[in-house]
Structure formats: C-alpha cells, structure tokens
Amino acid sequence: MDISEIRQKIDANREKLASFRGSL
Structure with missing residues (x-):
C-alpha cells in the first residue's frame, strides 16, 4: 500500500x- 492511500483512508x-x- 502507498502512504498516500493510507492517508486517504485515514x-x-x-x-x-x-x-x-x-x-x-
């Protein structure tokens, strides 16, 4: 997973x- 994806989910x-x- 990309950090950007994680940030979007958060x-x-x-x-x-x-x-x-x-x-x-």
Whole structure:
C-alpha cells in the first residue's frame, strides 16, 4: 500500500467520525 492511500483512508475515517459525532 502507498502512504498516500493510507492517508486517504485515514482522512475518510476522520470525516466519518466527525459526521457521526455531529449527528449525535
């Protein structure tokens, strides 16, 4: 895996967490 791919996945997970927390 490329570092860029890992970073993209981490960013996507952060966005999901942020939206999830915002919906609470």
